[in-house]
Amino acid sequence: MPITADISIGVFSNALAAKQSTPGGGGAAAIAGSQAAALVSMVINFTLGNPKYGNVEAGMKAYLEQSETLRQDLLALADRDVEAFNAVSACYGMPKTTDAEKAARTAAMQEALKSATQVPFLTAEKCLAVLQLIEPVGRQGNANVVSDAGVALYLANAALSSALINVSINLKLIKDGQFVIEWSTRQAALVKQAAAAYATGKSACEATLGVTL
Amino acid sequence: MPITADISIGVFSNALAAKQSTPGGGGAAAIAGSQAAALVSMVINFTLGNPKYGNVEAGMKAYLEQSETLRQDLLALADRDVEAFNAVSACYGMPKTTDAEKAARTAAMQEALKSATQVPFLTAEKCLAVLQLIEPVGRQGNANVVSDAGVALYLANAALSSALINVSINLKLIKDGQFVIEWSTRQAALVKQAAAAYATGKSACEATLGVTL
Secondary structure, three states: OOOHHHOEHHHHHHHHHOOOOOOOHHHHHHHHHHHHHHHHHHHHHOOOOOHHHHHHHHHHHHHHHHHHHHHHHHHHHHHHHHHHHHHHHHHHOOOOOOHHHHHHHHHHHHHHHHHHHHHHHHHHHHHHHHHHHHHHHHHHOOHHHHHHHHHHHHHHHHHHHHHHHHHHHHHOOOOOHHHHHHHHHHHHHHHHHHHHHHHHHHHHHHHHHOOOO | OOOHHHOEHHHHHHHHHOOOOOOOHHHHHHHHHHHHHHHHHHHHHOOOOOHHHHHHHHHHHHHHHHHHHHHHHHHHHHHHHHHHHHHHHHHHOOOOOOHHHHHHHHHHHHHHHHHHHHHHHHHHHHHHHHHHHHHHHHHHOOHHHHHHHHHHHHHHHHHHHHHHHHHHHHHOOOOOHHHHHHHHHHHHHHHHHHHHHHHHHHHHHHHHHOOOO
């Protein structure tokens, strides 16, 4: 399969709808997160060079560097989601006749599930970073396009929650109690940070736009 | 510009991030809504033909027809969003020297703003229809892929809220009081229906998955 960025939106849509496991929700989440980052970049690009926003130019340039990196990282995570899923799938095909085979299969499956937990967690972390850009960009960015920062807020938040579904699902299947505790704790912390970033980002966009989101 | 479905995900992402008004948040919202519909179709496609879910086959076929129509409609709305924006933009270029010109320009602008309100409203309505499919599909669909219905829930909800930002922004600029009252009322009703569909859809997915979303 070609890398996700090279596929047309229509072809990706058909593949998403089809009876095939990839691309799936994890890929759709990564793309939505990437689009949120793109919209943050758009608001910044309409702010830079505009004399009215000259006082925030330096900060905006730094935010743009972050949003552009996040946009590319999240697109790449759509591919990594497919790889992580395929690694789990491959384990189902491993032989399970002898006890040794069964043990090897289970061990491989458990390792693959750990990767399949870490990839969507990374997607969620990148979406949190996008969410954290909404407050300064929504407050200081070009007011004519801050509605796009509002869209970014909703999409990044949905992408984050979506990615965490796959984290939760996989954690349920992992038998390494230490791993489960560690990643559940990290998940809870991330959810808390996301709620804070969402609230401050929403307020900033509302104040600039003069509408309730 | 080619129709959105034909553009690669990477090229669309670059265009979204660039200092150009289209594609913007409206298009990103329509695409996210379309991806949500695609994920509903995916869950249904993994349910149909599976003997374990034979008892829900007829209902699922009907839901699939709806989700597939919504998937295409929402993709097409990404194009209509560009057209509606361009129509508003074109008004800014109209002459405004004489009083007659000013009046014609204002009238054209007001008409264009009404279209630019109705297109994202239609996007939000289609997203509501996607949201309303989550409950039956999340409850009765193939449990192995209901996590994808959970992603669809988040994306459709975010796309709906995103589209409504553009409705709110445009309503603020429209001087026809009757129009504003009518569409504000419709918007409030839609938000209420969406909240109900979101809550029932979320519960259904949680019950099937055994995790809290």
